[in-house]
Amino acid sequence: MSENTTPETPGEPDATAGSESTGVTATAATATATAEREVLVDARGVKVHFPIKRGVIFDKTVGYVYAVDGMDLQIRRGETYGLVGESGCGKSTFGRALLQLEELTEGEVDFDGVDLATLKGEALRKQRQHMQMVFQDPLGSLDPRQTVEQLLLEGMRAHNLVKDGGATERLAELLQAVGLPRAALNKYPHEFSGGQRQRVGIARALSVNPTLIVADEPVSALDVSVQAQVINLLEDLQEEFDLTYLVIAHDLAVVRHISDRVGVMYLGALVEEAAADDLYSRPLHPYTRALMSAVPVPDPQVEDTREQILLAGDLPSPANPPSGCRFHTRCPWRQATRCDTERPELRVVQIDGVPPTQRVACHWAEQIASGELQPHEVSIELTDPTDTASDRNDGLFGPASVTEAE
Numbered sequence: 001m002s003e004n005t006t007p008e009t010p011g012e013p014d015a016t017a018g019s020e021s022t023g024v025t026a027t028a029a030t031a032t033a034t035a036e037r038e039v040l041v042d043a044r045g046v047k048v049h050f051p052i053k054r055g056v057i058f059d060k061t062v063g064y065v066y067a068v069d070g071m072d073l074q075i076r077r078g079e080t081y082g083l084v085g086e087s088g089c090g091k092s093t094f095g096r097a098l099l100q101l102e103e104l105t106e107g108e109v110d111f112d113g114v115d116l117a118t119l120k121g122e123a124l125r126k127q128r129q130h131m132q133m134v135f136q137d138p139l140g141s142l143d144p145r146q147t148v149e150q151l152l153l154e155g156m157r158a159h160n161l162v163k164d165g166g167a168t169e170r171l172a173e174l175l176q177a178v179g180l181p182r183a184a185l186n187k188y189p190h191e192f193s194g195g196q197r198q199r200v201g202i203a204r205a206l207s208v209n210p211t212l213i214v215a216d217e218p219v220s221a222l223d224v225s226v227q228a229q230v231i232n233l234l235e236d237l238q239e240e241f242d243l244t245y246l247v248i249a250h251d252l253a254v255v256r257h258i259s260d261r262v263g264v265m266y267l268g269a270l271v272e273e274a275a276a277d278d279l280y281s282r283p284l285h286p287y288t289r290a291l292m293s294a295v296p297v298p299d300p301q302v303e304d305t306r307e308q309i310l311l312a313g314d315l316p317s318p319a320n321p322p323s324g325c326r327f328h329t330r331c332p333w334r335q336a337t338r339c340d341t342e343r344p345e346l347r348v349v350q351i352d353g354v355p356p357t358q359r360v361a362c363h364w365a366e367q368i369a370s371g372e373l374q375p376h377e378v379s380i381e382l383t384d385p386t387d388t389a390s391d392r393n394d395g396l397f398g399p400a401s402v403t404e405a406e
């Protein structure tokens with residue numbers, strides 16, 4: 001059956017039916033509660049640089065793609081952390097690095113207090129059970145030759161979770177949890193609609209009793225009408241199974257509805273991080289403000305008066321990132337010459353009413369918020385994406401990447 005011939009829900013049990021959770025954002029109380037929870041994932045100074053090789057006979061490294069370039073991010077037990085940013089800014093690479101699916105160039109990831117880099121072989125395999133991934137394209141991530149039953153059993157067997165008496169009960173539990181009928185067990189991935197397939201992908205991740213799920217664009221391939229159902233399902237499952245989520249998305253609306261905290265990424269690093277409500281009500285980094293200003297507001301009066309910041313140019317190549325503040329080539333508040341020469345730290349800002357949980361990587365966050373600095377025209381700087389080393393030796397390069405360029 002094709003996508004078109006299998007309707008999303010009519011007549012089928014739906015774990016999300018009646019959910020009240022759509023559109024509920026984190027309150028100040030939940031933000032405080034989140035801040036007090038213990039840290040489950042602690043990523044410090046994480047860098048993932050992919051070598052760019054050239055040469056017919058000898059593979060010569062001619063540069064690096066600085067996909068992740070100095071990420072510090074903590075995820076607390078039971079929270080949902082939303083990670084947003086433009087395509088190519090390094091979100092997926094970071095998610096994969098957390099799960100040790102990408103080798104770290106530098107930095108450390110601790111999971112439940114254990115440095116994952118110290119785990120090898122069986123110990124790493126065991127650890128992986130606790131960290132699962134849900135992908136954007138379930139069709140691409142599920143083996144088309146396996147039935148749902150085989151797909152679910154495969155992961156469980158790999159972690160010795162299938163008992164002698166079989167796993168019938170467990171399989172039924174999993175299907176019920178994700179709102180699929182029992183008959184789904186004998187079907188193949190292509191027989192489901194997009195939303196149902198994503199439910200299979202989620203069931204597969206759940207089958208090994210994980211603690212953390214990294215959901216990489218879990219709803220971006222789905223129809224808008226189905227997106228809310230899958231988001232609600234993720235929220236319900238979090239409560240039922242005590243899950244911690246890292247939800248990666250380029251769509252700010254998706255992340256807003258599900259996240260306790262949100263991190264905004266630009267060219268390999270966080271530029272702002274805050275409780276979801278704080279970030280959406282008062283974005284402070286120029287890049288976050290630009291992203292927010294691109295989201296239309298349903299109220300026409302608000303829509304007419306809201307701030308609109310058009311981002312000049314495309315995301316620069318991560319193989320040749322701008323010096324200093326990575327955002328300076330597109331920033332309407334750029335100031336000479338500090339913005340071009342000094343990479344800003346993600347820091348607590350001194351602005352009335354802004355909690356210390358909202359951190360911003362901008363030298364001028366206070367002056368921009370007060371209006372002391374006003375935006376100006378941005379002239380587009382063209383960078384050569386093939387030039388991987390042009391600004392490495394001119395003394396202007398920010399501190400986070402200087403060592404790996406050699």
Ligand SMILES: Nc1ncnc2c1ncn2[C@@H]1O[C@H](COP(=O)(O)OP(=O)(O)OP(=O)(O)O)[C@@H](O)[C@H]1O
Nearest residue numbers: 050065067086087088089090091092093094250318
């Ligand atoms: N294995 C790899 N080798 C070389 N470059 C890579 C590799 N994987 C990713 N990249 C590059 O690293 C950068 C970041 O990629 P990544 O997929 O993490 O971005 P993303 O934020 O997830 O983007 P999207 O929203 O499109 O999924 C991109 O420029 C990408 O081309």
Ligand code: SF4
Nearest residue numbers: 325328331339362363
């Ligand atoms: S540091 Fe400068 S270039 Fe970067 S966001 Fe702030 S004002 Fe803009």
Ligand SMILES: [Mg+2]
Nearest residue numbers: 091092093216
């Ligand atoms: Mg991605």
